[in-house]
Amino acid sequence: MSMHNSSESIIDIQGLSFSRGTRKIFRNVNMEIPRGKITAIMGPSGTGKTTLLKLIGGQLRPDTGQIKIDGEDVHRLSRQQLFSLRERMGMLFQSGALFTDMSVYDNVAFPIKVHTDLPDDMIRDIVLLKLQAVGLRGARDLMPSELSGGMARRVALARAISLDPAIVMYDEPFTGQDPIAKGVLVKLIRMINKALGHTSIIVSHDIQETLSIADHIFLLSDGHVIASGTPAQLLKDDTEQVKQFMQGLPDGPVPFHFSDDDLLQDLYTQESPNA
Amino acid sequence: MLDQIATLGRSTLDRLASAGRSGQMLWQSLVAAPTPVVMFPLLLKQIYFIGVLSLVIIIVSGLFIGMVLGLQGYTILVDYGSEQAVGQMVALTLVRELAPVVTALLFAGRAGSALTAEIGLMKATEQLSSLEMIGVDPLRRIVAPRLWAGFISMPILAVIFAMVGIFGGALISIEWLGIFEGSFWANMQNSVDFSGDVLNGVIKAFVFGVVVTWIAVFQGYDCVPTSEGISQATTRTVVYSSLAVLGLDFVLTALMFGDI
Numbered sequence: 001m002s003m004h005n006s007s008e009s010i011i012d013i014q015g016l017s018f019s020r021g022t023r024k025i026f027r028n029v030n031m032e033i034p035r036g037k038i039t040a041i042m043g044p045s046g047t048g049k050t051t052l053l054k055l056i057g058g059q060l061r062p063d064t065g066q067i068k069i070d071g072e073d074v075h076r077l078s079r080q081q082l083f084s085l086r087e088r089m090g091m092l093f094q095s096g097a098l099f100t101d102m103s104v105y106d107n108v109a110f111p112i113k114v115h116t117d118l119p120d121d122m123i124r125d126i127v128l129l130k131l132q133a134v135g136l137r138g139a140r141d142l143m144p145s146e147l148s149g150g151m152a153r154r155v156a157l158a159r160a161i162s163l164d165p166a167i168v169m170y171d172e173p174f175t176g177q178d179p180i181a182k183g184v185l186v187k188l189i190r191m192i193n194k195a196l197g198h199t200s201i202i203v204s205h206d207i208q209e210t211l212s213i214a215d216h217i218f219l220l221s222d223g224h225v226i227a228s229g230t231p232a233q234l235l236k237d238d239t240e241q242v243k244q245f246m247q248g249l250p251d252g253p254v255p256f257h258f259s260d261d262d263l264l265q266d267l268y269t270q271e272s273p274n275a
Numbered sequence: 276m277l278d279q280i281a282t283l284g285r286s287t288l289d290r291l292a293s294a295g296r297s298g299q300m301l302w303q304s305l306v307a308a309p310t311p312v313v314m315f316p317l318l319l320k321q322i323y324f325i326g327v328l329s330l331v332i333i334i335v336s337g338l339f340i341g342m343v344l345g346l347q348g349y350t351i352l353v354d355y356g357s358e359q360a361v362g363q364m365v366a367l368t369l370v371r372e373l374a375p376v377v378t379a380l381l382f383a384g385r386a387g388s389a390l391t392a393e394i395g396l397m398k399a400t401e402q403l404s405s406l407e408m409i410g411v412d413p414l415r416r417i418v419a420p421r422l423w424a425g426f427i428s429m430p431i432l433a434v435i436f437a438m439v440g441i442f443g444g445a446l447i448s449i450e451w452l453g454i455f456e457g458s459f460w461a462n463m464q465n466s467v468d469f470s471g472d473v474l475n476g477v478i479k480a481f482v483f484g485v486v487v488t489w490i491a492v493f494q495g496y497d498c499v500p501t502s503e504g505i506s507q508a509t510t511r512t513v514v515y516s517s518l519a520v521l522g523l524d525f526v527l528t529a530l531m532f533g534d535i
């Protein structure tokens with residue numbers, strides 16, 4: 001099970017279906033995520049992008065279909081194997097999810113301490129370099145409760161990449177960042193990808209930033225992949241749905257509303273429940 | 276009618292499923308406890324939070340309960356002219372019953388609720404998920420040290436409770452009620468049996484410790500990760516633990532002392 005075999009795709013998703021209660025989040029989704037590239041997953045809020053990352057990480061189980069990472073079916077691994085697979089993955093959670101009982105420094109050092117036998121001064125160097133990369137070397141002694149939202153997410157990013165994992169999944173890395181930090185993060189993600197040849201998966205709503213770094217984009221909506229291709233291809237795509245999303249138009253086939261009951265009807269049912 | 280049967284069936288199934296999950300959690304975290312090097316500092320920290328920080332409430336409660344026992348025992352025994360036996364009464368009541376039971380109830384309220392809330396909040400803020408994605412099993416890292424710390428702390432706390440309680444009883448009987456010191460202690464020594472009383476009391480305390488900690492940790496680990504879910508889980512910890520302790524106390528007492 002080597003991460004370095006040379007097949008085209010590193011993550012192979014076949015016939016994936018998943019539901020939450022009675023709501024179908026994915027219906028027969030197929031995706032191939034290319035090795036060593038930056039892949040973006042985009043789509044309206046609530047389509048299941050975070051859910052997809054959790055399926056890939058083996059935290060959720062699909063109803064049907066399979067997800068293979070380097071040829072290994074994630075959901076057939078034993079608990080032990082799954083945990084050792086995850087050592088080679090990094091994930092930035094949408095909420096940051098820092099350990100609140102540890103300082104910024106210890107948060108970033110944590111994955112290194114548990115998975116390697118490196119001496120303390122070497123760990124210190126790595127942690128400081130990662131914190132420097134996200135511009136927070138000076139915040140190393142703060143506790144997570146003392147950070148702003150944007151800072152906490154950058155610390156979480158530093159933690160996600162501290163072991164230089166072969167696959168990094170970023171759930172909305174740009175959210176809550178000022179324009180300068182966004183620019184820095186774009187460069188950082190590109191650098192991690194190019195310098196180390198690692199695979200990156202980005203979930204994001206920031207069209208500008210995403211278009212500028214992604215090699216490949218999947219557009220999800222309503223349980224399906226509605227389009228996929230390079231940024232240039234997607235920009236040229238003249239399907240209504242794709243145009244609407246890429247240009248951020250409020251009206252069009254992609255539903256903005258969670259459920260499509262008629263608003264007027266919903267308002268009136270209050271008065272006459274039996275209508 | 277059919278609806279009620281269906282509801283009953285569903286809630287029974289839910290309960291069975293949750294009992295199954297709790298057993299699975301207990302098993303997985305005990306077999307998968309981290310290596311001693313990793314475990315030891317984590318365990319010490321938890322023993323501090325669960326055990327050491329419970330000392331104040333245990334000592335204060337033990338002292339007052341011992342003093343009350345001394346007073347009550349004296350007023351009853353003095354009618355029969357056998358007030359010299361108050362030492363024996365205080366010690367036996369504490370060692371056999373009150374120390375394990377009251378300690379467990381206090382432990383559920385003080386440490387159990389804190390465990391549930393802490394783990395529940397870790398779940399709600401995705402700290403458990405992010406541990407998993409870092410490749411660290413939360414059952415090993417978070418659950419196992421807390422379970423062991425509870426198992427270890429509870430019997431020690433109960434022993435401390437009993438000792439402080441006996442001290443409180445002595446204080447009242449000897450200093451205040453004027454019982455002769457020698458007969459107070461001698462009576463106690465003659466009647467309290469090490470394996471029959473002390474050991475059984477410690478066994479009770481250990482069993483309660485296992486049950487309370489297990490319930491507390493499981494409720495946190497299995498809670499609905501919202502503020503409401505955490506508050507309900509915390510309440511359940513205290514209610515279920517208290518009921519389990521009182522019920523088990525009857526069973527254990529019947530087994531240990533029933534044939535007298």
Ligand SMILES: Nc1ncnc2c1ncn2[C@@H]1O[C@H](COP(=O)(O)OP(=O)(O)OP(=O)(O)O)[C@@H](O)[C@H]1O
Nearest residue numbers: 020021025043044045046047048049050051052094
């Ligand atoms: N724990 C859960 N229980 C039930 N339903 C859930 C749960 N988490 C998410 N969902 C549902 O699954 C759907 C997909 O959620 P997900 O978080 O994956 O969306 P997303 O694409 O990441 O959205 P966003 O861009 O806003 O982060 C949502 O419609 C949500 O209602």
Ligand SMILES: [Mg+2]
Nearest residue numbers: 049050051094
């Ligand atoms: Mg999301």
